[in-house]
Amino acid sequence: MTYANFITIQPSYHQVCSSDLVSSQWIQYNTRATNDTSSYTYFDYRINSQPQFQLLAMFCQQAQQIVDNGIKTFLQTQFISSQINSQDLFESKINLLISDWRTLILNRYLRPINIIRTISQGNLLMNSGLNNNFSITNSTNKNIKILPRIYSNCSCALSSQCMQFMAIFTQISATVFIPIFEIRNFYIGCSSIESLLKSTLETFYNRSAMLEIDQYLYAPLGSSFNFSALNPKLSLPNETIETIVNRLMIDSWSSNVSFSSYYQRCAPLSCTIEYIGKNNILDVVASLIGIFGGLSVGLKLFFILILRSSEKIRNNLSFIAMKTVIKNLFICYNQQQMITRLQIFFLTISLYCIFLYSTYTTQLITVEINKPTYSTYKSLSLNYSQSLQCFCSDISIPYKSFLTIKPRFHDLCSSQFVSQDWINYLYGEGNLVYRYSFIDFRASAVGQFQLLTSLCEISQETINTSLVQLLTSDYNDRQLLSEQRLDQLIQTQINQFQLVTPNSLLNNLNLIRETLGANMIISVWSVNWLIATESIINSGWTAHSIPIVYGKCNCGSSCTCTQSSQGMMVGCYPLESLLQTTLQCFYNQSCIDSTNKFTQLNISSLKTSQYQMSTTIQSILNNLMVEEYIINKSYENYFNQCAPSSCSYNYMKKYQITEGIINLISLYSGLVILTRCLSTILIKLCSYKSNRITIEITE
Structure with missing residues (x-):
């Protein structure tokens, strides 16, 4: 429903x-x-x-x-x-x-x-x-500088909260x-x-x-x-x-x-209840009387039979008695003796065959256990893993009840390069447009590291939100999974999670990037368009924009134009420059900060990283800045949530000699009757045919 x-x-x-x-x-x-x-x-x-x-x-x-x-x-x-x-x-x-x-x-x-x-x-x-503000240094300069606006000592270059x-x-x-x-x-x-x-x-x-x-x-x-x-x-x-x-x-x-x-x-369709009941005093007394009466009669008959049998054995142990028994066994004086001898033959053969069959053949045995404990299940899974089947009482199990997933993000997202101190250090005294050319990384470095900081935060938020969604969802299955199959299920879910989760962020990001490029919005960092005039600037001047060219790529036709600068990248927008930047500079002290105020990333961390120095920020962002997922599962918790109502397993059973003897004893009385009837029928038929032939010869 x-x-x-x-x-x-x-x-x-x-x-x-x-x-x-x-x-x-x-x-x-x-x-x-x-x-x-x-x-x-x-x-x-x-x-x-x-x-x-x-x-x-x-x-x-x-x-x-x-x-x-x-x-x-x-x-x-x-x-x-x-x-x-x-x-x-x-x-x-x-x-x-x-x-x-x-x-x-x-x-x-x-x-x-x-x-x-x-x-x-x-x-x-x-x-x-x-x-922003427009800055005109002198009236003959055709280029107009764009400066970030300042609100009460708060610069728009450093904060959007001004x-x-x-x-x-x-x-x-x-x-x-x-x-x-x-x-x-x-x-x-x-x-x-x-x-x-x-x-x-x-x-x-x-x-x-x-x-x-x-x-x-x-x-x-x-x-x-x-x-x-x-x-x-x-x-x-x-x-x-x-x-x-x-x-x-x-x-x-x-x-x-x-x-x-x-x-x-x-x-x-139905409802069942379970309760633990206690017998009342009347039930206990009635049970004791019944047990006492049954035991007294049974024991009395048992001892009488034992005494009589022992007496008969003592009387018949003489040599003459044994000789008579053997002689009578093979010599028949009448039809009744013939029936008895044939019955003994059939009975012996039947018991022998049944004994052989019971002792040397195997049988598929199915065993069902109601509400097994976890220790019982573990023991059964070791011995009967191929045939063991358990059925859950609750078929809808939240992943969070047996699974925890903790992402480990790239070192960049916990480094000093995403701190406000680093951004303030890059900004220095401001007026970057006067201090650096647009092809100098430092002209837009503040924007790039602001974006890096925000992308780390948004990635972490996206991952954490999606993990909550995954872990609060339910796994639905009537049958209890083995530990190996549960591991496979979890890995499949993680693979699907890694494939789908980045799309929610990347689709929005790419749409906004395309919109920016299509609208050619000017950046105050002055890295994609320059503002200029045709003549000397005066009170009636008119300005126009000139696209910046990086290499052979024009910002007027593409927003993804970039070129290398001091180990980093510069381009039409700080975002595009950042995404195409590799990790190499972050592991090189002289590249990232020659003054040593801020230290490089620890190069030894590359040994445990899935990313190389040549990896771009775009590639890391495609995985939402995640290095790996640390997964912990508890199969016992999964078992307890499943709460199996029953478990069943099959095994091939080979009977032992003792079980063969037990089968003989259990079938003996029935075989006696069956062989007696069969022997009687055969002897009667033989006698009937013999008498009919004799009559025909006399005539």
């Missing part, structure tokens, strides 16, 4: 996702907030509100789409169980599954957002002046603007995403504040303003948007697990 038969899930989204703030009318209203952006500062609400609310609307739309698709897929999942669990155990198990599923779709929602944040910062993609309050500004002079209305806790900074995530919507819980903003717009609505404010009774006004995003824009989940629906859908 599917989960839909007994589970219902309903999310309750944050009120902003159904409010006017994410409506097309509100976004269009904010688009008309200005008529000439040149008369406003970069930080004015009137030129930044529209993209921020578009971004907020996108967060809501993506969340709803992922949740709707996730619920549909989850409820179509098959629930497999060999027996009905108790209601408490069943509900606990299902609620745990729902919790794991919610974590899964949350990570599916956040992963592309985090990748975009990572690439935007590492590549330092130019936006509408929020993360920001300030958004406000309504008024212009005092050509370069001086003063705020006249501050949008409380609504930020603008290096990155639109980062600014929005750190913002709150406090101002938009107050309709009076919204009306006051309206009067400063280019085309105020005035009395026609019909947009509603958020309700402070439904959510906290001072809650950051990042907090809301981190819970999938959802305030609460409503999930219902119906045990009665599950029971009716399962429709069990």
Whole structure:
């Protein structure tokens, strides 16, 4: 049966996702907030509100789409169980599954957002002046330098968290603007995403504040303003948007697990119970009386037979008696004696054949053991591994109950090269565009190592999330696997995990890389495009972009152009340069840092690494920066989770002489009767034929 038969899930989204703030009318209203952006500062609400609310609307739309698709897929999942669990155990198990599923779709929602944040910062993609400044050294220089913007001593080159309050500004002079209305806790900074995530919507819980903003717009609505404010009774006004995003824009989940629906859908054929009972006093007394009576009669008859037999043996041990017995054995005086002699012959032959068959032939024996212990099973598996079969009481076993998987990541991800100290050291005093040429690795080194740090973090998060998903899933099988087959199953799961898991990250990453290349977005690191003018720069100058060429590769036609620089790589984007960089420089002190402030990677670690010095970062990222998976399993835990209801095994049994004798004794009485009947029939037939022939001769 599917989960839909007994589970219902309903999310309750944050009120902003159904409010006017994410409506097309509100976004269009904010688009008309200005008529000439040149008369406003970069930080004015009137030129930044529209993209921020578009971004907020996108967060809501993506969340709803992922949740709707996730619920549909989850409820179509098959629930497999060999027996009905108790209601408490069943509900606990299902609620745990729902919790794991919610974590899964949350990570599916956040992963592309985090990748975009990572690439935007590492590549330092130019936006509408929020993360960059243009620098003109002199009026005759045709090239214009692009510098990272600084917010209160916070450089956009080092952090995407640099920001300030958004406000309504008024212009005092050509370069001086003063705020006249501050949008409380609504930020603008290096990155639109980062600014929005750190913002709150406090101002938009107050309709009076919204009306006051309206009067400063280019085309105020005035009395026609019909947009509603958020309700402070439904959510906290001072809650950051990042907090809301981190819970999938959802305030609460409503999930219902119906045990009665599950029971009716399962429709069990039968139920069994086990209990340990004790005999009462009456049962004990009755059993003792019965045993005493049976034993007294049995023992009395046994001793009488023994005494009589011994007396007969004593009387018949004389030589004459023995001679008479032998003579009578082979001499027949009448038909009855003939029948007896023939019976003795048949009986002897039958017993002899049965004895030979029982002693020297083999038989396939099947043995069944109910609820074996682990030690019993281990003993049986050593002796009867080929035929041993056990059947689980619970056919659905979580992997986490018997399996642990711990990834070991590449040394780069735990080295000082992913620390903020290293990045600050590379940045130095800033102004990299003046200090280094675009073909010098140091011009974009900060961006490359920011990306390396983020890729390590995202890879680790992706691996850990996927491992949780794997280990909380169930292995379904009615039959208990042998330890060898369980090892094969685990290895198959790991191989599949290694094949599939990177795709979720790499597909998003490659899509964003292709989008960047297609849109040819300028990097503030000045490594893909240069800004220049045709003539002397003056008040009416016009600038244009010139693509940078690496070797014979033009950044205007390909975003993957790179070339070697001081053991590392430089190219159109820091990300592309990083991915095509090999590990060689990281193991060479003079290459990575000749000042010895930061030390190289330990070259001895290569002995235990699956990667060589010539391996590129792209190749390591394809494995999500993982060196190896350390796997620990407990077959005993797997056995206990399976809880076999029974085990059976076969073996070929060869009878012993004692068993042959026992078989003779057990069959003796039946053979006596059978051979007596057969002998009687044969003698009677022979006598009948003999008498008929004699009569015919007389005539």
